[in-house]
Amino acid sequence: MKPMDILIVDDDRDLADAIGEALEMEGHRPTIAYSGTEAIEKYCGRSFDLTFMDVKLPDINGVETFMTIREMDSSARVIMMTGYRIEQLLAQATDNGAIKVLRKPFAMEEILTSIDEVQPSGLVLVADDDPDFAESTEHMLAEHGYDVLVARDGAEAIEKVISSSPDILVLDLRMPVMHGLDVYLELKKRNLLLPIIIVTAYAREEGDAVDALKSLAVTGCLFKPFEPEALLQAIDDIERERERDAKK
Structure with a gap:
């Protein structure tokens, strides 16, 4: 503990x-x-x-x-x-x-x-090709009690969802190999959907993709740069919602 x-x-x-x-x-x-x-x-x-x-x-x-x-x-x-x-x-x-x-x-x-x-629980997969962002996010979440996996591109993100069954996916939109929207659609096709928090530094350029993902019931969207507490709050909200659902 x-x-x-x-x-x-x-x-x-x-x-x-x-x-x-x-x-x-x-x-x-x-x-x-x-x-x-x-x-x-x-x-x-x-x-x-x-x-x-x-x-x-x-x-x-x-x-x-x-x-x-x-x-x-x-x-x-x-x-x-x-x-x-x-x-x-x-x-x-x-x-x-x-x-x-x-x-x-x-x-x-x-x-x-x-x-x-x-106590924070669950496995969080961080899919982002920015090594500094991925490393700092991994460190922050680990400090708050979460288990964390990192994927450097979209294809690796799908592989880790399949192999490790994370509870939450923090998904960057602009990644090599596969775009974040394509990752989502592939997970949906494989019936592997899970709570997803989209992160992107390209709010204007990726507006259509963000709107599409929001319409597909993605859990949340954060625009870089954002305060670390914002991501923790988003993950915490998912955990609390899961706890409430479990009590129903």
């Missing part, structure tokens, strides 16, 4: 400290905040892989704190904790992306299970 930077937000100091100690024993790096204001301050200038957020806090309630953090980091993963039945507040949190709700009192094992549930 990959160590995670985890923020614990709870005004119950004994509980917050106990959770922090349990997470340290599992190899994680916990940070503790005892109020909503302190949690927001902790988020300034850095991010966390996961946050456990109490709903009832002494200054700003946990849902408002969560919403503020989400404005700062749209990919923030937050699990709400509460010993109260505050259904309207909890519904607001989950509607805006909170992962789940833990009802107090809970066993420490529930905390650890929740962490396992949000």
Whole structure:
């Protein structure tokens, strides 16, 4: 299990400290905040892989704190904790992306299970002939817990989809051997479609191809240059959608 930077937000100091100690024993790096204001301050200038957020806090309630953090980091993963039945507040949190709700009192094992549930998982295939982009993307995704394969051209991308069955394909449009659109059509013909995120530096020149792929229900499209967080967010959205579908 990959160590995670985890923020614990709870005004119950004994509980917050106990959770922090349990997470340290599992190899994680916990940070503790005892109020909503302190949690927001902790988020300034850095991010966390996961946050456990109490709903009832002494200054700003946990849902408002969560919403503020989400404005700062749209990919923030937050699990709400509460010993109260505050259904309207909890519904607001989950509607805006909170992962789940833990009802107090809970066993420490529930905390650890929740962490396992949000660990990034799956194999991402990055198909791009730009070695710098491919290498930096591979490194970034690996740092966030994903397994990564790289293909340098369209034909190799198809071969690796067949041989390795990746969960997500990050596909450049302009590649040697086969254009990205042709890769998509070949995968579709072979009934090997999977979530695909298109990346391209040629938004204007490749406009027709981008429009065609969007009409074919490609999952997303990013125009180079883009911030690394944008790709992580796109992959995270796919993972969350998959989790929701699995629960139906």
